[in-house]
Amino acid sequence: MTIRCATLPDMTIGLESTAPRICPLCEATCGLELRVADGRVVGARGDAAHVFSRGYICPKGASLPQLLNDPDRLRRPLVRDTAGGGRGRHGEAGWREVDWDEAFETVRAGLRRVVDAHGRDAVGLYVGNPNAHTMSGSQHLPAFSRALGSRWRFSATTVDQMPMHVACGFVFGHPSLIPVPDLDRADYLLMLGANPAVSNGSLCTAPDFPGRLAGIRDRGGKVVVVDPRRTRTAALADEHLPIRPGTDALWLFALVNHLAAAGLVSLGPAAEHLAGVERVVELAAPFTPEAVAPACGVPAETTRRIAAELAAAPRAAVYGRMGTTTVAFGALTSWLTIVLNALTGNLDAAGGAMFGRGAHGRADRPPVDGRARGRGWTTGRWHTRVRGLPEVMGEFPAAAMAEEIDTPGEGQLRALVTVAGNPVLSTPDARRLSAALDTLEFMVSVDPYLNETSRHADVILPPTDPARVGHYDFMLGALAVRTVASYSPPVLPPDPGGLAEHDILARLTLIALGEPADADVSVVHETLLDEALRRAVAEPGSPVAGRDPAELRALVDGESAPERLLDVALRTGYFGDGFGARPDGLRLARLLASPHGVDLGALTPRLPALLRTASGKVELAPEPLVADVARLRATLDAAAGAGADEGLVLIGRRHPRTNNSWLHNVPAMVKGRERCTLLVHPDDAARHGVADGGRTRLASATGTLEVQVEVSDEVMAGVVCLPHGWGHGLAGTRMSVAAAHPGVNTNILTDASQLDPLSGNAVLNGIPVRLSPVD
Ligand SMILES: Nc1nc2c(c(=O)[nH]1)N[C@H]1C(S)=C(S)[C@@H](COP(=O)(O)OP(=O)(O)OC[C@H]3O[C@@H](n4cnc5c(=O)[nH]c(N)nc54)[C@H](O)[C@@H]3O)O[C@H]1N2
Numbered sequence: 001m002t003i004r005c006a007t008l009p010d011m012t013i014g015l016e017s018t019a020p021r022i023c024p025l026c027e028a029t030c031g032l033e034l035r036v037a038d039g040r041v042v043g044a045r046g047d048a049a050h051v052f053s054r055g056y057i058c059p060k061g062a063s064l065p066q067l068l069n070d071p072d073r074l075r076r077p078l079v080r081d082t083a084g085g086g087r088g089r090h091g092e093a094g095w096r097e098v099d100w101d102e103a104f105e106t107v108r109a110g111l112r113r114v115v116d117a118h119g120r121d122a123v124g125l126y127v128g129n130p131n132a133h134t135m136s137g138s139q140h141l142p143a144f145s146r147a148l149g150s151r152w153r154f155s156a157t158t159v160d161q162m163p164m165h166v167a168c169g170f171v172f173g174h175p176s177l178i179p180v181p182d183l184d185r186a187d188y189l190l191m192l193g194a195n196p197a198v199s200n201g202s203l204c205t206a207p208d209f210p211g212r213l214a215g216i217r218d219r220g221g222k223v224v225v226v227d228p229r230r231t232r233t234a235a236l237a238d239e240h241l242p243i244r245p246g247t248d249a250l251w252l253f254a255l256v257n258h259l260a261a262a263g264l265v266s267l268g269p270a271a272e273h274l275a276g277v278e279r280v281v282e283l284a285a286p287f288t289p290e291a292v293a294p295a296c297g298v299p300a301e302t303t304r305r306i307a308a309e310l311a312a313a314p315r316a317a318v319y320g321r322m323g324t325t326t327v328a329f330g331a332l333t334s335w336l337t338i339v340l341n342a343l344t345g346n347l348d349a350a351g352g353a354m355f356g357r358g359a360h361g362r363a364d365r366p367p368v369d370g371r372a373r374g375r376g377w378t379t380g381r382w383h384t385r386v387r388g389l390p391e392v393m394g395e396f397p398a399a400a401m402a403e404e405i406d407t408p409g410e411g412q413l414r415a416l417v418t419v420a421g422n423p424v425l426s427t428p429d430a431r432r433l434s435a436a437l438d439t440l441e442f443m444v445s446v447d448p449y450l451n452e453t454s455r456h457a458d459v460i461l462p463p464t465d466p467a468r469v470g471h472y473d474f475m476l477g478a479l480a481v482r483t484v485a486s487y488s489p490p491v492l493p494p495d496p497g498g499l500a501e502h503d504i505l506a507r508l509t510l511i512a513l514g515e516p517a518d519a520d521v522s523v524v525h526e527t528l529l530d531e532a533l534r535r536a537v538a539e540p541g542s543p544v545a546g547r548d549p550a551e552l553r554a555l556v557d558g559e560s561a562p563e564r565l566l567d568v569a570l571r572t573g574y575f576g577d578g579f580g581a582r583p584d585g586l587r588l589a590r591l592l593a594s595p596h597g598v599d600l601g602a603l604t605p606r607l608p609a610l611l612r613t614a615s616g617k618v619e620l621a622p623e624p625l626v627a628d629v630a631r632l633r634a635t636l637d638a639a640a641g642a643g644a645d646e647g648l649v650l651i652g653r654r655h656p657r658t659n660n661s662w663l664h665n666v667p668a669m670v671k672g673r674e675r676c677t678l679l680v681h682p683d684d685a686a687r688h689g690v691a692d693g694g695r696t697r698l699a700s701a702t703g704t705l706e707v708q709v710e711v712s713d714e715v716m717a718g719v720v721c722l723p724h725g726w727g728h729g730l731a732g733t734r735m736s737v738a739a740a741h742p743g744v745n746t747n748i749l750t751d752a753s754q755l756d757p758l759s760g761n762a763v764l765n766g767i768p769v770r771l772s773p774v775d
């Protein structure tokens with residue numbers, strides 16, 4: 001039974017009930033069935049009836065009740081008690097729990113002081129990963145960001161997938177046109193730098209990813225995993241190819257080289273839409289399988305065999321994730337995955353790499369003169385102050401945040417707002433960033449925890465927990481392997497003293513616009529609705545094109561601002577009911593009546609309608625990417641001249657019970673043996689005199705840590721491996737479980753100066769490190 005709790009007086013005291021809820025913890029978007037008793041969520045299991053996940057659940061989803069009921073979770077705002085020590089002394093500073101009005105008044109006054117003295121551009125914004133998993137992250141956060149009116153926007157995107165956005169921006173004309181591997185129909189999957197058996201998939205929303213991989217093999221297909229470590233995913237695959245970290249671009253070029261040399265290029269259904277094929281083939285010329293073998297560590301005959309297999313497979317997809325983006329050639333690597341899909345006839349083809357379409361996705365624009373055309377895409381419209389790094393998608397590299405705060409001068413960043421981010425654990429040169437945050441004149445964190453980042457804030461604004469707000473995946477829908485519409489209404493009634501994230505962001509928006517701290521949030525909600533309706537009626541091809549927004553506004557359904565905005569998004573989208581124009585179309589009411597989701601089917605080809613390049617073509621050899629090939633070529637020459645011993649490089653790893661930095665306060669997520677260990681290959685352990693279970697010093701150009709060693713041949717020789725998201729227990733944090741399992745912060749070792757130049761993405765994998773004995 002669906003319960004829209006807002007309509008229920010008080011939840012079933014003493015009685016148990018169940019409620020469906022999409023899991024907000026990763027990109028897989030599994031349907032859960034939550035058990036509710038005495039106004040609390042007390043259990044979670046997979047929703048067997050969910051159309052997409054069919055009962056699949058992982059340990060994180062199962063622990064959702066513990067997360068929701070975490071006694072350390074903040075439920076009321078905190079304001080730094082300046083009498084207790086002031087900024088820069090978070091170890092001793094006290095916090096006062098205050099009411100929301102006082103908290104927002106403190107925010108208003110703090111931001112006002114900075115803006116009056118230094119201007120709007122002195123205030124920065126960092127937004128973190130969970131914004132991709134909340135409705136407010138798509139509905140209300142953009143409005144707040146606009147209202148702040150500062151160019152200093154940072155996000156977790158530049159420690160993650162920005163290179164893929166850049167590649168797609170140049171190739172397809174829009175950075176969010178990211179193709180996904182059509183897992184359920186592919187016969188061959190070449191997967192690089194991804195570990196979906198643990199991560200549950202990324203830039204590819206597919207609940208039960210492991211089951212879908214098994215499906216490929218059950219159909220007689222093949223899965224190949226390219227990874228410096230023999231991961232769980234590698235263990236599920238037919239073949240694992242270890243590769244030297246950071247060298248995938250070389251290797252992918254070698255595949256292109258062999259496809260061309262062996263006459264295996266076959267463009268398939270997308271052929272007429274492709275431009276630049278010859279240019280790509282020309283560019284691949286120096287990267288022969290032999291030439292890249294010393295750098296990549298992959299034998300030339302293996303490279304040729306994989307290229308031939310890829311070409312021979314009826315339906316194949318090349319898919320790269322974190323290990324291909326968080327490297328020095330991130331954009332080139334992402335681009336080459338697209339190139340390979342195109343050259344093997346698998347771009348926009350069933351079982352290949354296809355474009356998803358969220359259930360609320362917009363209608364494709366009608367072609368002009370027979371062609372879909374856009375304005376193309378560009379980066380570098382403005383640059384950072386200290387290093388002159390280009391803007392990409394309206395933001396700057398997270399790795400530039402510390403220097404922009406701690407380098408004095410005109411234009412210095414003096415205040416920061418973080419929303420659902422923990423950059424002190426998640427972004428490079430964490431020690432410098434942590435120190436820099438203490439020098440800010442004012443800082444606000446919208447976050448449910450007093451953690452490594454928010455301990456630096458002056459005000460912490462904790463949103464109510466996910467059980468008390470609705471859920472719909474705006475960002476992940478277009479990255480899903482099927483089109484699925486699923487809305488979960490709030491499971492619990494609002495917390496009378498709490499505030500939902502959309503209302504927090506609405507109040508911050510008003511403050512940023514110069515309104516009083518207690519201004520009426522409904523103004524923001526109504527403005528957003530009005531904007532959405534006006535955009536939709538002006539959109540060519542939309543099911544409400546030309547209608548009167550005021551007439552439509554009267555028809556909008558929903559009990560809260562997020563629901564009303566969702567109703568508009570659904571009804572005016574490709575699958576929408578067009579406010580009556582297409583009665584079986586999607587609308588909020590239909591999703592409320594379908595608590596286990598609505599399946600809208602497999603992906604369908606979308607070329608050329610979705611292209612936004614100026615030419616209306618898939619630009620396989622766009623100039624900015626082509627220009628970066630010389631830099632890659634230089635590494636090939638360097639590798640040819642180098643000796644065999646290149647020293648150790650560091651890579652990361654994820655564990656099924658982690659979610660970046662923030663689930664370590666959930667007891668079920670940290671129980672068992674120590675997880676924050678350094679994997680060292682037996683040969684390297686012997687060479688450096690370190691033993692399993694012992695400790696070692698691990699040093700990079702940026703920092704030094706002491707860690708526990710786990711000797712394992714899971715990692716290839718020359719590579720050591722440490723997870724991220726640890727380093728808890730810092731003074732002034734309030735996460736008691738995490739503090740008892742602190743681990744170390746690997747981002748003390750990552751070097752903020754090492755970026756992929758086209759995307760500004762941080763290099764988090766392949767970091768040169770040294771081992772030495774502990775004193
Ligand atoms: N070395 C290394 N570093 C990495 C990575 C790596 O592989 N290696 N991975 C990178 C990747 S892929 C990512 S995405 C980033 C993540 O980087 P971040 O997004 O900065 O960090 P998270 O650890 O996800 O922190 C999320 C924060 O949001 C808070 N939070 C949780 N739910 C909500 C909510 O509903 N609302 C609000 N307002 N706050 C909420 C949590 O308490 C936490 O403080 O880390 C990156 N850092």
Ligand SMILES: Nc1nc2c(c(=O)[nH]1)N[C@H]1C(S)=C(S)[C@@H](COP(=O)(O)OP(=O)(O)OC[C@H]3O[C@@H](n4cnc5c(=O)[nH]c(N)nc54)[C@H](O)[C@@H]3O)O[C@H]1N2
Nearest residue numbers: 193194195199202245246321322323654655658659660765
């Ligand atoms: N359990 C769990 N799940 C998560 C998260 C989590 O923290 N924990 N985080 C979520 C987030 S924010 C994201 S972005 C996704 C990430 O999802 P994935 O990308 O699937 O996950 P990772 O574990 O980072 O996988 C990266 C792989 O790249 C390998 N690698 C490192 N360097 C290289 C290289 O140079 N070349 C190649 N070919 N491989 C390399 C690593 O060994 C690793 O196996 O996971 C999401 N899901």
Ligand code: SF4
Nearest residue numbers: 023026029030058061
């Ligand atoms: S796989 Fe992801 S979405 Fe599914 S239950 Fe686990 S954390 Fe939640």
Ligand SMILES: [Mo]
Nearest residue numbers: 129156159160
């Ligand atoms: Mo991520």
